[in-house]
Amino acid sequence: MAGEFSRRTEGLLDQAETVCEHRGAKLTELRRHVLGLVLDAAAPTGAYELLDRLRQSRRGAAPPTVYRALDFLLEQGLIHRVERLSSFVGCVAGCTTGHGEGESHTHAAQFLICRQCGKVTEMQDADVTAVLARAAKEAGFSISGATIEAEGLCGACRSASARRPAG
Amino acid sequence: MAGEFSRRTEGLLDQAETVCEHRGAKLTELRRHVLGLVLDAAAPTGAYELLDRLRQSRRGAAPPTVYRALDFLLEQGLIHRVERLSSFVGCVAGCTTGHGEGESHTHAAQFLICRQCGKVTEMQDADVTAVLARAAKEAGFSISGATIEAEGLCGACRSASARRPAG
DNA sequence: CATAATCTGTAATGCTATAACGTCCGCTAC
DNA sequence: GTAGCGGACGTTATAGCATTACAGATTATG
Numbered sequence: 586m587a588g589e590f591s592r593r594t595e596g597l598l599d600q601a602e603t604v605c606e607h608r609g610a611k612l613t614e615l616r617r618h619v620l621g622l623v624l625d626a627a628a629p630t631g632a633y634e635l636l637d638r639l640r641q642s643r644r645g646a647a648p649p650t651v652y653r654a655l656d657f658l659l660e661q662g663l664i665h666r667v668e669r670l671s672s673f674v675g676c677v678a679g680c681t682t683g684h685g686e687g688e689s690h691t692h693a694a695q696f697l698i699c700r701q702c703g704k705v706t707e708m709q710d711a712d713v714t715a716v717l718a719r720a721a722k723e724a725g726f727s728i729s730g731a732t733i734e735a736e737g738l739c740g741a742c743r744s745a746s747a748r749r750p751a752g
Numbered sequence: 753m754a755g756e757f758s759r760r761t762e763g764l765l766d767q768a769e770t771v772c773e774h775r776g777a778k779l780t781e782l783r784r785h786v787l788g789l790v791l792d793a794a795a796p797t798g799a800y801e802l803l804d805r806l807r808q809s810r811r812g813a814a815p816p817t818v819y820r821a822l823d824f825l826l827e828q829g830l831i832h833r834v835e836r837l838s839s840f841v842g843c844v845a846g847c848t849t850g851h852g853e854g855e856s857h858t859h860a861a862q863f864l865i866c867r868q869c870g871k872v873t874e875m876q877d878a879d880v881t882a883v884l885a886r887a888a889k890e891a892g893f894s895i896s897g898a899t900i901e902a903e904g905l906c907g908a909c910r911s912a913s914a915r916r917p918a919g
Numbered sequence: 920c921a922t923a924a925t926c927t928g929t930a931a932t933g934c935t936a937t938a939a940c941g942t943c944c945g946c947t948a949c
Numbered sequence: 950g951t952a953g954c955g956g957a958c959g960t961t962a963t964a965g966c967a968t969t970a971c972a973g974a975t976t977a978t979g
Contacts, residue, residue, distance in 0.1 A: 613926070632966070647929065652967065668835035669899060671935095671966060695884065697893045710887040713880075717862065717902060720877040725907030726864045732836060732901045735884060740892025780957070799935070814960065819936065838935065838966095 589642075590621040597624055597677070601663055610661060618643070619654035620675070623664050629672035629705050662692050667705065669698060669734050674705065695733040701742035756809075757788045764791055764844070768830055777828060785810070786821035787842070790831050796839035796872050829859050834872060836865060836901050841872065862900040868909035 590598070598617055605612040612620070622635050636651045643650075655673060658664040664673050678692055693714040697706040713733065721728050738746070757765070765784055772779040779787070789802050803818045810817075822840060825831040831840050845859055860881040864873040880900065888895050905913070 611926085615927075645928070648967065649929085649969090650927070653927080668901075695887070697888055697891060697895075699893075700896070706891060706893065708887060708891060710883075713884050713887050716877075716883045717880050717900065720862070720875060720880050721864055721902055721904070724864060724873060724875060725910070726866075726873065726902070726904055727910055728864075728902045728904040729867070730903050732899060732903075733884065734835075734900075735888055735893070735895045735898040737888070737893055737895040737897070743892070743894055778957085782958075812959070815936070816938090816960085817958070820958075 589618070590625050594621055594624045597675075601661075604663075605661060608661070610657075615643075615650070616654045616657055619651060620658055620663055623658070623673050624675040626674075628703065629667045629670050629674045631670075631672045635673070665692075665694055665696075665707070667696055667698070667734060668732050669736070670705070674707065676707070678709065693731065695735070697739065698734060698736045699739035699742055700736050701738055701746070704739055706739070756785070757792050761788055761791045764842075768828075771830075772828060775828070777824075782810075782817070783821045783824055786818060787825055787830055790825070790840050791842040793841075795870065796834045796837050796841045798837075798839045802840070832859075832861055832863075832874070834863055834865070834901060835899050836863075836903070837872070841874065843874070845876065860898065862902065864906065865901060865903045866906035866909055867903050868905055868913070871906055873906070 589595075598612075598621055601620060602612045602617065619635060619639065622638050623630060632648070632651050632655060635655075636646060636648060639646045639651060655664065655666075658673075659666060662676060662678075665676050666673055674696075676692060676694065693709065693711075695708040695710060695713055697708065699705075714731070717731060717733070718728050756762075765779075765788055768787060769779045769784065786802060786806065789805050790797060799815070799818050799822060802822075803813060803815060806813045806818060822831065822833075825840075826833060829845075830843060832843050833840055841863075843859060843861065859876065860878075862875040862877060862880055864875065866872075881898070884898060884900070885895050
């Protein structure tokens with residue numbers, strides 16, 4: 586039954602399904618459902634919160650249910666894990682970008698976490714990735730994946746606190 | 753009693769104590785003990801493993817005991833938390849570098865985690881920090897602290913697997 | 920159909936971290 | 950000196966995050 590999620594989300598889910606097919610991976614109903622929950626959420630979402638939402642239509646769902654789905658989605662690069670928040674966000678690029686088959690599909694992403702409003706922004710800055718890779722290489726290290734998460738103030742909160750300094 | 757730890761660790765502890773004094777922070781016996789455990793460990797160490805070791809000489813120690821000490825040490829920049837491993841490592845720079853008073857003492861560090869041997873290397877590459885800050889600034893974001901952790905193969909494991917390709 | 924592989928259900932457990940409260944100790948002011 | 954204060958620590962309980970282990974169901978494949 587299509588229509589569980591917003592029109593935009595359903596569109597992304599369809600694209601994700603196509604991408605998975607091309608890779609020979611199966612975006613099952615459960616996995617599609619969990620991905621939908623992640624994509625529909627306004628902010629990074631914890632596994633147990635996803636579990637609660639999943640239970641609204643899938644009685645008897647348990648932690649392994651959601652964690653197995655999340656593991657699959659992570660492997661496919663359809664979602665990211667934000668370590669600092671122990672939570673998960675959708676990767677728009679992952680839902681729309683095709684890759685070669687049989688590869689790892691993790692994207693190089695960076696997250697900006699506002700300590701004021703909690704908003705999380707995803708970047709995909711090639712320079713950041715490249716400079717880190719170069720620095721690692723100088724240490725004899727070859728990178729396969731990286732977690733880059735910055736905490737600070739987003740533009741909105743920064744200008745707000747500039748107007749009300751002690752805010 | 754000095755001599756609980758290796759000579760090198762005791763030296764670092766003494767330096768850390770001096771640094772704390774200059775800041776008006778108290779490196780109590782408990783905190784010194786926990787810092788010693790972290791510094792003496794060959795690898796990043798989880799809070800509950802530190803707790804077990806702490807208990808060998810401090811009966812009745814509980815999770816808050818070690819977490820409060822770790823929070824203090826993090827604030828002082830004497831240790832780092834490795835998010836991917838939910839564990840803690842000493843920051844050599846933090847134990848030896850004096851700072852201005854009343855400031856935040858978090859250092860900009862990057863970690864290289866070998867997926868083969870598990871070894872963790874700390875980098876303090878200024879370029880990585882700078883490029884990330886610049887990229888964030890372009891998004892209107894000002895960074896106060898960042899987690900940068902790369903996973904991959906260290907030099908030793910890379911050459912080992914090159915000799916035995918299917919290793 | 921037989922078989923293997925994959926996905927999911929289910930129960931239990933383990934690991935990581937914090938809340939809430941009380942006590943002790945050292946410091947300052949009176 | 951002692952009353953009051955604040956920081957550090959003890960203690961118990963609980964919250965939050967993730968995995969293990971095994972069984973049943975489903976699907977692909979020879």
